[in-house]
Amino acid sequence: MIKLYQSKLLSRFSQIKHFFSSRIGGFSTGEFAQANMSLKSGDSHALANRRLLARQLDVDLDRFVFLKQTHSNNFYVVTEQDAGKGAFEYQSAIDNVDALITTRKNLMLIVTTADCVPILVFDSEKNIIAAIHSGWRGTVKKILARVLGFMFKNYGSRPNDVYLAIGPSIGVCCYEVGHDVEQQVIAAFGHDKFLDYRDGKIFFDLWQANAAQALNFGIPQENIDILGLCTLCHNDKFYSARSGDRGRQLSGIMLI
Numbered sequence: 001m002i003k004l005y006q007s008k009l010l011s012r013f014s015q016i017k018h019f020f021s022s023r024i025g026g027f028s029t030g031e032f033a034q035a036n037m038s039l040k041s042g043d044s045h046a047l048a049n050r051r052l053l054a055r056q057l058d059v060d061l062d063r064f065v066f067l068k069q070t071h072s073n074n075f076y077v078v079t080e081q082d083a084g085k086g087a088f089e090y091q092s093a094i095d096n097v098d099a100l101i102t103t104r105k106n107l108m109l110i111v112t113t114a115d116c117v118p119i120l121v122f123d124s125e126k127n128i129i130a131a132i133h134s135g136w137r138g139t140v141k142k143i144l145a146r147v148l149g150f151m152f153k154n155y156g157s158r159p160n161d162v163y164l165a166i167g168p169s170i171g172v173c174c175y176e177v178g179h180d181v182e183q184q185v186i187a188a189f190g191h192d193k194f195l196d197y198r199d200g201k202i203f204f205d206l207w208q209a210n211a212a213q214a215l216n217f218g219i220p221q222e223n224i225d226i227l228g229l230c231t232l233c234h235n236d237k238f239y240s241a242r243s244g245d246r247g248r249q250l251s252g253i254m255l256i
């Protein structure tokens with residue numbers, strides 16, 4: 001069994017299934033141990049781990065939809081014909097996109113991370129879901145705001161109906177950045193409130209910088225669940241790129 005995490009907030013809704021995977025359980029050994037999901041990592045057990053995950057979730061792997069993430073702010077609306085893309089081999093994943101949106105049932109929207117922020121979104125009235133990959137580049141490019149803007153404009157989402165979970169990713173406890181990132185954060189947000197200056201170093205709060213994008217749309221604070229799990233602090237439970245891991249965990253959401 002692969003150890004999975006969930007958002008208490010999203011778990012309230014019977015219209016969706018969602019998960020955040022960990023590195024615990026699964027078949028991978030050595031540096032990839034144990035539940036690596038990345039097919040391009042060179043780990044021969046990654047596909048078996050995905051099959052195990054799919055069985056645990058009781059969702060066929062050919063209903064999963066994967067991305068070739070590029071730290072862009074591009075999103076893509078998933079349709080039935082996208083089912084299974086990237087699920088069994090990296091090559092067929094949807095290219096140059098960092099967020100997936102759909103109103104269709106039985107499509108498991110997936111993002112792949114190790115330190116970057118996975119964000120799962122659900123509109124409980126319009127029945128829209130999104131999965132977003134937001135590292136520091138996606139955060140300063142405001143990919144979450146772009147996805148929410150699309151949902152509000154195209155589907156008529158209303159702030160009180162939209163719920164978000166900000167999954168396991170590197171926290172401000174550990175995410176030291178350089179002056180180049182510092183300058184881009186200040187340029188993007190117009191202030192340095194998401195930067196923490198301590199011990200002569202600069203740390204970036206990805207969780208708050210993403211939550212702020214939702215708050216700007218009028219989404220209530222209580223609709224935003226920050227799991228608060230730092231992938232580097234909890235490197236025993238999650239892959240962390242900063243620690244040198246080449247393994248990756250998945251986050252997914254599906255309308256049922």
Ligand SMILES: [Zn+2]
Pocket residue numbers: 170171172173174175230231232233234
């Ligand atoms: Zn940490």
